[in-house]
Amino acid sequence: xxDTLFWSRLQFAFTITYHYLFPQLTMGLAWxxxxxxxxxxxxxxxxxxxxxxxxxxIFGINFAVGVVTGIPMEFQFGTNWAGFSNFSGxxxxxxxxxxxxxxxxxxxxMIGAMVWGEKRLGPRNHFIATVGVALGSWLSGYFILxxxxxxQHPVGYTTAPDGTLRLDHISDFxxxxxxxxxxxxNQCAALVTxxxxxxxxxxxxxxxxxxxxxxxxxxxxxxxxxxxxxxxxAFPTGDRQAKMVARYQPVSLAGMEGLFHGGPNAELxxxxxxxxxxxxxxxxxxxxxxLSILAFGxxxxxxxxxxxxxxxxxPPNIELLFYSFHIMAGLGTLFILLMALANLQRWRGRLEKSxxxxxxxxxxxxxxxxxxxxxxxxxxxxxxxxxxxxLFRTSQGVSDVVNGGDVLFTLMGFTGLYFILGVxxxxxxxxxxxxxxxxxxLEVSYG
Amino acid sequence: MxxxxxxxxxxxxxxxxxxxxxxxxxxxxxxVVGKTEAERRLVIAAIGPLWSWHEVWLxxxxxxxxxAFPAIFTASxxxxxxxxFLLLWCLILRGVSIEVSGHIADPMWRAAWHFxxxxxxxxxxxxxxxxxxxxxxGVPLEAxxxxxxxxxxxxxxxxxxxxxxxxxxxxxxxILVTLAAHGANGLVQKTxxxxxxxxxxxxxxxxxxxxxxxxxxxxxxxxxxxxMFHGMIHQPFGWLGLAGIFGGLVFVFTGLQGNREFxxxxxxxxxxxxxxxxxxxxxxPVMLRSTIAPENSLSAFQAAAAGNGLTAxxxxxxxxxxxAVTYMVFIYRHYRGKVEPEQDAQQPY
Numbered sequence: 058x059x060d061t062l063f064w065s066r067l068q069f070a071f072t073i074t075y076h077y078l079f080p081q082l083t084m085g086l087a088w089x090x091x092x093x094x095x096x097x098x099x100x101x102x103x104x105x106x107x108x109x110x111x112x113x114x115i116f117g118i119n120f121a122v123g124v125v126t127g128i129p130m131e132f133q134f135g136t137n138w139a140g141f142s143n144f145s146g147x148x149x150x151x152x153x154x155x156x157x158x159x160x161x162x163x164x165x166x167m168i169g170a171m172v173w174g175e176k177r178l179g180p181r182n183h184f185i186a187t188v189g190v191a192l193g194s195w196l197s198g199y200f201i202l203x204x205x206x207x208x209q210h211p212v213g214y215t216t217a218p219d220g221t222l223r224l225d226h227i228s229d230f231x232x233x234x235x236x237x238x239x240x241x242x243n244q245c246a247a248l249v250t251x252x253x254x255x256x257x258x259x260x261x262x263x264x265x266x267x268x269x270x271x272x273x274x275x276x277x278x279x280x281x282x283x284x285x286x287x288x289x290x291a292f293p294t295g296d297r298q299a300k301m302v303a304r305y306q307p308v309s310l311a312g313m314e315g316l317f318h319g320g321p322n323a324e325l326x327x328x329x330x331x332x333x334x335x336x337x338x339x340x341x342x343x344x345x346x347x348l349s350i351l352a353f354g355x356x357x358x359x360x361x362x363x364x365x366x367x368x369x370x371x372p373p374n375i376e377l378l379f380y381s382f383h384i385m386a387g388l389g390t391l392f393i394l395l396m397a398l399a400n401l402q403r404w405r406g407r408l409e410k411s412x413x414x415x416x417x418x419x420x421x422x423x424x425x426x427x428x429x430x431x432x433x434x435x436x437x438x439x440x441x442x443x444x445x446x447x448l449f450r451t452s453q454g455v456s457d458v459v460n461g462g463d464v465l466f467t468l469m470g471f472t473g474l475y476f477i478l479g480v481x482x483x484x485x486x487x488x489x490x491x492x493x494x495x496x497x498x499l500e501v502s503y504g
Numbered sequence: 505m506x507x508x509x510x511x512x513x514x515x516x517x518x519x520x521x522x523x524x525x526x527x528x529x530x531x532x533x534x535x536v537v538g539k540t541e542a543e544r545r546l547v548i549a550a551i552g553p554l555w556s557w558h559e560v561w562l563x564x565x566x567x568x569x570x571x572a573f574p575a576i577f578t579a580s581x582x583x584x585x586x587x588x589f590l591l592l593w594c595l596i597l598r599g600v601s602i603e604v605s606g607h608i609a610d611p612m613w614r615a616a617w618h619f620x621x622x623x624x625x626x627x628x629x630x631x632x633x634x635x636x637x638x639x640x641x642g643v644p645l646e647a648x649x650x651x652x653x654x655x656x657x658x659x660x661x662x663x664x665x666x667x668x669x670x671x672x673x674x675x676x677x678x679i680l681v682t683l684a685a686h687g688a689n690g691l692v693q694k695t696x697x698x699x700x701x702x703x704x705x706x707x708x709x710x711x712x713x714x715x716x717x718x719x720x721x722x723x724x725x726x727x728x729x730x731x732m733f734h735g736m737i738h739q740p741f742g743w744l745g746l747a748g749i750f751g752g753l754v755f756v757f758t759g760l761q762g763n764r765e766f767x768x769x770x771x772x773x774x775x776x777x778x779x780x781x782x783x784x785x786x787x788x789p790v791m792l793r794s795t796i797a798p799e800n801s802l803s804a805f806q807a808a809a810a811g812n813g814l815t816a817x818x819x820x821x822x823x824x825x826x827x828a829v830t831y832m833v834f835i836y837r838h839y840r841g842k843v844e845p846e847q848d849a850q851q852p853y
Contacts, residue, residue, distance in 0.1 A: 114607075121603035124556060125596040129589075131566055135581020136588055139650075142581075146574030147813045154567035154817065158824035161560040166831035169553025170838070173606075177838040189831065215811070223811030456582035458652040467589045474593060478600065485604060 060461025079123030085251020111494035141454030164193030252283030309439030319362030529687020633679025637672030642793030748778020
């Protein structure tokens, strides 16, 4: 049993982390493509059309990997987490099924036509298909976040006589305040990833002196959208998210901040290493009072430390939780600085001549992926040891008929398959970027 | 309420098997009907831009099963652990091969991905067939509503059963041939030239094998689960299913002989739908039959979710399905008739 739990957790963590590398770009990039297509429809200028087609090809590859790595997630609810599905399937099954029925049908109908069907659909319908894909991907994001929000902050349910959960009010469940805040925060983060990727390709083309029209377009839209969403991801969405954690999951907040002992005037650690043995942060650099102010708005506010909670209700992995949160927040701050600098240079008309900055923008694109991954690790580690916060423990959720060896077998299978998939993905995307947007033009004009 | 959800789930499974069944079937025949690279591209093009829309019926089926019958979802997903992951890996490889094979105009690239595509389609048909066989035969369900199934045991369909035994393998072979035949019918309708001619010849042969295997499967099922046939003839849906099976076969053979391509596709779709409907009606209300003790079997009434969940879902499910079909129609209008890959906006390089 212990083995099954360990390997099942590792398998879910690995497959979901890997999976989410792709949808975040899907959701972030989709609206850039919609924008380029819309400009193309409006102005008729071919470089907008080429830009849209170029990103649509990249989008198609990214989308395909996102879809195929997404299906195992739904299956694992049944295969590895039968206890959890049995306990809460009546509630979370709703959003999982709605995701399939409302979002996947929309995305899957439109995606093929969006990537390959411009000639058949004509400009107007092709634009509609592109918007459909974008809407579908965001809708899918909402349903999944509503599912996760139930695990973080369960609402809208009752407990049946047999101890399992039942849906009570679907509107309460769907409009969970946690879901709304997390959705806004998460979608802004996805747009950050999209902006950084668009910017990086623009910077690459400028540095190489290739495709000047699209290079400028990518740099301009990427950095402008990038600055806006980098600000939004921190404030108000990130701030609201943190306040919600402070209110509903104080124990997670204590873990995120490495606050072993609570009290007023709580300090905010900028950097340091949590030491669970001594219950202190080693080598700390901190802002006095800042945690009290951030969480509750005034410096004398009492913030609960880990010591305020029973040992079996504290997140077991404080170290990783602390690092995840600090990596996310630290990178988010650096993103704002980088994008602000890029916009300043662009405003002065010197962005395309600032080679150092262009290099930085080109190489920065992996970091939003790290930040979103760290953000999700914060949310999921902070929730432990609960699968549904305060209702159901992770250890209760695992399938008891499956043995650890079976799970290790499938985990190894996923590791091998996903390694190949990753190499293939990088090869295909690299090839598209090397091939460039000018070549993506439509050979035959609309009939 | 329970009957409605049982019907909805059966409907979703029918949609999946008819639509994606064509994709699987056409895909596994790719090397047989397509000799040159251009001809093989034609097969992928015939599967069309909506293959992932077809696959969503399976994803939707899984999630809807969780909403409506959580006990069945959890018991079967955990019980079929290894088989389901094999299915997943095949779905991953197949999806990737469709997407990436078209990107690069290189013979080795194409050959490799087409090979993966064909093999994963064959394996998928076998796995889905075996899964259906397991549901018909029953699983070693304990009194606590759980089971764990070895991949194979001594291949006996009685006693200590495995996922693969003589009965489930027979069903798998039957489904494999049926989907291949269904795919051939679809290719006849969607293509022209040599692919069309080869598909037509192949379809006639395959459907004769399907008709012969139908007799074998009926006899075997009679041995493994006699009460299914009793249930079938006492339900109006059972008769509907039987009408689909036999009417479908008639349509297929008249369609193929008279060059009425659409009629043949209609026939093979009705045949597959008929099989599923007859089976679903025959076993109702038992959803998971226990091979250990009949009283352990899970019926739809025992497994159904309680509370407001099903009422809420009954409101949003029809809305979502109508929207889903609307999207499909919006796209499909542009892809009617014979396929022309050169009409694709983006060409490989």
